[in-house]
Amino acid sequence: MVSHHASNIRGTYGYLDPEYISSRSFTKKSDVYSFGVLLFELITGRNPQQGLMEYVELAAINAEGKAGWEEIADSRLDGIFDVRELNDVAALAYKCVSRISRKRPTMRDVVGALTHAVKAGSSKKHHSKRSLPITVEGESADQKASDLQTSLSEHFRGESVDSLSDLPDV
Known part of the structure; x- marks a missing residue:
């Protein structure tokens, strides 16, 4: 809850669209905002209820929107990550948490960008020394990404995502 006057607000503080x-x-753009917060939580290892977005805003000054996000990467990663992938995902997450909802991408665009980032990372012939190959229960990252893309494509196939429908009536 934000205050006792806001008792009809539902959701988890820290993830709520301003x-x-x-x-x-x-x-639909409220969900995009929350997803952007979740992406930053994964990148930084910080809880959104403990100043995550303030931390992100400070980093955004240095990152200039596209690069430089590695300074906020979770220290438990010990620098073992692909810098370009982290910058791509963080830049996408920053678009998702725009204070103005119409400037946020659609979830379809977010899924497409994340799919592209996973495919680009998986198709590299040589991993940089800051990245690790990912396997989950015997499946490669390529197979997991393919399964995720198929599942998400099926989910969104019947749904029309029109960003104009998200604009408030004036």
């Missing part, structure tokens, strides 16, 4: 707090209306 526009939802003022309008009390969820949109």
